[in-house]
Amino acid sequence: xxxxxxxxxxxxxxxxxxxxxxxxxxxxxxxxxxxxxxxxxxxxxxxxxxxxxxxxxxxxxxxxxxxxxxxxxxxxxxxxxxxxxxxxxxxxxxxxxxxxxxxxxxxxxxxxxxxxxxxxxxxxxxxxxxxxxxxxxxxxxxxxxxxxxxxxxxxxxxxxxxxxxxxxxxxxxxxxxxxxxxxxxxxxxxxxxxxxxxxxxxxxxxxxxxxxxxxxxxxxxxxxxxxxxxxxxxxxxxxxxxxxxxxxxxxxxxxxxxxxxxxxxxxxxxxxxxxxxxxxxxxxxxxxxxxxxxxxxxxxxxxxxxxxxxxxxxxxxxxxxxxxxxxxxxxxxxxxxxxxxxxxxxxxxxxxxxxxxxxxxxxxxxxxxxxxxxxxxxxxxxxxxxxxxxxxxxxxxxxxxxxxxxxxxxxxxxxxx
Amino acid sequence: xxxxxxxxxxxxxxxxxxxxxxxxxxxxxxxxxxxxxxxxxxxxxxxxxxxxxxxxxxxxxxxxxxxxxxxxxxxxxxxxxxxxxxxxxxxxxxxxxxxxxxxxxxxxxxxxxxxxxxxxxxxxxxxxxxxxxxxxxxxxxxxxxxxxxxxxxxxxxxxxxxxxxxxxxxxxxxxxxxxxxxxxxxxxxxxxxxxxxxxxxxxxxxxxxxxxxxxxxxxxxxxxxxxxxxxxxxxxxxxxxxxxxxxxxxxxxxxxxxxxxxxxxxxxxxxxxxxxxxxxxxxxxxxxxxxxxxxxxxxxxxxxxxxxxxxxxxxxxxxxxxxxxxxxxxxxxxxxxxxxxxx
Numbered sequence: 001x002x003x004x005x006x007x008x009x010x011x012x013x014x015x016x017x018x019x020x021x022x023x024x025x026x027x028x029x030x031x032x033x034x035x036x037x038x039x040x041x042x043x044x045x046x047x048x049x050x051x052x053x054x055x056x057x058x059x060x061x062x063x064x065x066x067x068x069x070x071x072x073x074x075x076x077x078x079x080x081x082x083x084x085x086x087x088x089x090x091x092x093x094x095x096x097x098x099x100x101x102x103x104x105x106x107x108x109x110x111x112x113x114x115x116x117x118x119x120x121x122x123x124x125x126x127x128x129x130x131x132x133x134x135x136x137x138x139x140x141x142x143x144x145x146x147x148x149x150x151x152x153x154x155x156x157x158x159x160x161x162x163x164x165x166x167x168x169x170x171x172x173x174x175x176x177x178x179x180x181x182x183x184x185x186x187x188x189x190x191x192x193x194x195x196x197x198x199x200x201x202x203x204x205x206x207x208x209x210x211x212x213x214x215x216x217x218x219x220x221x222x223x224x225x226x227x228x229x230x231x232x233x234x235x236x237x238x239x240x241x242x243x244x245x246x247x248x249x250x251x252x253x254x255x256x257x258x259x260x261x262x263x264x265x266x267x268x269x270x271x272x273x274x275x276x277x278x279x280x281x282x283x284x285x286x287x288x289x290x291x292x293x294x295x296x297x298x299x300x301x302x303x304x305x306x307x308x309x310x311x312x313x314x315x316x317x318x319x320x321x322x323x324x325x326x327x328x329x330x331x332x333x334x335x336x337x338x339x340x341x342x343x344x345x346x347x348x349x350x351x352x353x354x355x356x357x358x359x360x361x362x363x364x365x366x367x368x369x370x371x372x373x374x375x376x377x378x379x380x381x382x383x384x385x386x387x388x389x390x391x392x393x394x395x396x397x398x399x400x401x402x403x404x405x406x407x408x409x410x411x412x413x414x415x416x417x
Numbered sequence: 418x419x420x421x422x423x424x425x426x427x428x429x430x431x432x433x434x435x436x437x438x439x440x441x442x443x444x445x446x447x448x449x450x451x452x453x454x455x456x457x458x459x460x461x462x463x464x465x466x467x468x469x470x471x472x473x474x475x476x477x478x479x480x481x482x483x484x485x486x487x488x489x490x491x492x493x494x495x496x497x498x499x500x501x502x503x504x505x506x507x508x509x510x511x512x513x514x515x516x517x518x519x520x521x522x523x524x525x526x527x528x529x530x531x532x533x534x535x536x537x538x539x540x541x542x543x544x545x546x547x548x549x550x551x552x553x554x555x556x557x558x559x560x561x562x563x564x565x566x567x568x569x570x571x572x573x574x575x576x577x578x579x580x581x582x583x584x585x586x587x588x589x590x591x592x593x594x595x596x597x598x599x600x601x602x603x604x605x606x607x608x609x610x611x612x613x614x615x616x617x618x619x620x621x622x623x624x625x626x627x628x629x630x631x632x633x634x635x636x637x638x639x640x641x642x643x644x645x646x647x648x649x650x651x652x653x654x655x656x657x658x659x660x661x662x663x664x665x666x667x668x669x670x671x672x673x674x675x676x677x678x679x680x681x682x683x684x685x686x687x688x689x690x691x692x693x694x695x696x697x698x699x700x701x702x703x704x705x706x707x708x709x710x711x712x713x714x715x716x717x718x719x720x721x722x723x724x725x726x727x728x729x730x731x732x733x734x735x736x737x738x739x740x741x742x743x744x745x746x747x748x749x750x751x752x753x754x755x756x757x758x759x760x
Contacts (some may be wrong), residue, residue, distance in 0.1 A: 085574050085594055085595075088554065088573050088574045088594075088595055089573055089574065089592075089594075089595035089596070089597065092573065092595070092597065092599075092611035093611075093613075302575070302593060302617075305551055305552065305575050305593075305594075308552055309552070309574075334596070334616075337596065337613060338613065357616045357636055357637060358616070359593065359594065359596075359616045359617040359635075359636045363665075364636075364665045365616055365636045365637075365665075401663075401664070401665065402663060402665065403665075
């Protein structure tokens with residue numbers, strides 16, 4: 001494997017001619033013919049090139065807890081690991097996988113990053129972008145009929161009215177995460193929720209997902225409040241004396257509830273809430289007990305294997321975005337191995353067929369929903385240091401798969417390809 | 418203590434424990450004729466308890482746990498040394514193979530195995546043990562007499578199951594993330610064929626005549642039959658459809674094959690069933706309800722009984738092979754993983 005470091009440097013170094021675009025480029029997983037044991041796999045090598053399109057990390061979005069590391073390679077490390085996993089199998093089948101990467105600065109042009117990936121031969125795109133930037137990519141004529149895997153945007157709309165025939169999602173939607181948590185809370189019979197959400201667009205969307213999930217699984221939201229977070233005040237006012245006084249007062253007027261559900265996707269304030277409520281109630285949602293596609297505490301179903309492989313490569317823990325990127329690249333590898341083909345049409349047909357089953361270290365095989373191209377997957381329900389459960393919970397039945405009790409089902413989906 | 422006379426008598430006497438010996442001898446002639454058609458030997462059944470760091474020893478006759486042996490951390494697969502004097506236990510978290518003396522039932526030595534050993538098999542001809550090292554994408558070959566690493570055989574991602582042909586010519590290693598069976602020529606110690614299996618292949622078991630290998634797939638819920646005589650290709654795939662059970666809970670793991678070519682048994686994980694398969698037609702004949710999350714299987718010496726480890730319920734189910742019926746469940750330690758019966 002060969003890898004170059006990203007060369008994102010300070011603003012002063014940006015050449016004007018590049019139009020404010022600074023690309024961090026790297027080529028990993030170049031397939032090397034004639035590696036171990038390819039005795040009866042000596043077919044001519046065919047290679048698929050994937051392009052990883054990401055944004056520079058947002059300085060505004062550093063985690064609230066100083067215990068969480070600030071990452072500058074989130075997502076792409078998952079893609080790199082999957083490339084090497086794909087190639088470990090591909091060497092026996094005459095199939096190779098290669099990753100090219102582009103990192104767009106916060107004030108840069110996403111489409112220039114896309115152009116660059118395509119110039120480098122990317123046949124498939126892995127999008128580590130928020131919804132607006134992803135919409136831009138999907139609307140670009142240069143994209144052609146390339147398929148885009150969304151590994152970062154949780155927007156329900158992208159799986160609904162704003163869906164796209166060439167867009168696949170390996171990251172769960174907000175609705176899937178909310179449903180996973182709602183099922184577990186129903187199992188606990190903690191069905192009176194108080195909801196606190198932030199003042200960002202993301203938090204308003206997540207709060208709406210929690211409301212929908214509460215309705216679907218029979219919970220009652222007894223009260224809601226918006227936490228007026230001021231981004232400028234972050235960390236400066238972090239003294240626990242103030243928090244200790246402020247939070248109980250803020251939640252005091254919420255009606256009697258079993259659980260305090262927080263919607264704070266940006267990790268601005270939710271971490272302050274555990275142990276600070278007016279009532280002695282657990283905190284769940286985006287902090288406290290969370291629903292997530294991946295977590296370091298998860299080691300069941302062979303998960304420890306993936307955790308160890310990832311840590312050996314990246315020197316840090318695997319995040320949900322890394323996992324979504326790993327799933328996207330592995331989906332391609334799995335479909336290519338099974339079909340014996342590197343052709344887009346055959347790979348897509350197989351990925352959307354009932355035959356497709358990817359082992360995602362979550363106990364049940366993961367596969368794609370034909371009606372909106374969302375990966376159906378089990379969701380972990382976990383505390384900060386120990387996994388509490390995995391949804392779907394036992395007893396939530398579905399005629400197709402219990403996994404389809406999480407997220408928009410076929411009948412209610414507003415996606416029309 | 419009833420014992421058979423005939424072919425099994427000498428073995429039974431050899432393996433019976435000293436305290437029982439004098440009493441057994443007196444009863445031997447008197448009871449032998451009556452019990453002749455049924456089984457009855459003091460064979461011992463060994464069960465590795467993954468969470469307890471122990472191996473439970475079950476008396477094959479009374480079906481009770483008679484001993485619990487402390488071993489290293491996270492014991493999973495087990496195999497007997499080819500002379501039958503020792504039981505090898507892969508203890509994953511200690512990165513070692515513990516060797517239990519079958520007389521004293523104590524760990525007498527330990528062999529370093531490389532990272533995270535999960536499944537082990539013993540060579541019938543040479544003092545070699547084959548170990549899948551999940552984290553390193555290799556199968557290690559260890560000489561357990563000279564206590565040295567013979568070689569490492571590169572395979573795909575996450576090697577798991579290891580099966581060896583009865584003549585010791587072929588080894589099959591399955592890789593869980595590559596979804597392959599790697600067929601290794603044990604003469605040259607090289608993987609010479611690589612075949613795609615169902616998703617997350619686990620166990621590899623050869624038929625008694627060595628003509629086929631059965632490879633289970635946990636996530637794919639299939640068993641692939643590999644022709645080991647000519648093509649080394651998958652000649653048939655067995656699928657499972659357990660009535661009234663969600664498809665997702667059907668996960669094919671352990672495989673046991675009767676040597677007369679009659680039955681194949683496949684443990685189906687959290688569906689809590691063992692599939693009974695006609696070894697010739699590959700037709701699924703029945704699904705037997707056993708304990709929760711059934712993982713591995715072992716037939717006893719005369720193949721009259723099948724033992725299953727049930728990880729979640731923490732017990733072993735005993736199945737009568739003639740009647741295809743579960744006759745007993747025996748509580749063992751936490752998360753029983755592997756099971757072997759003294760040869």
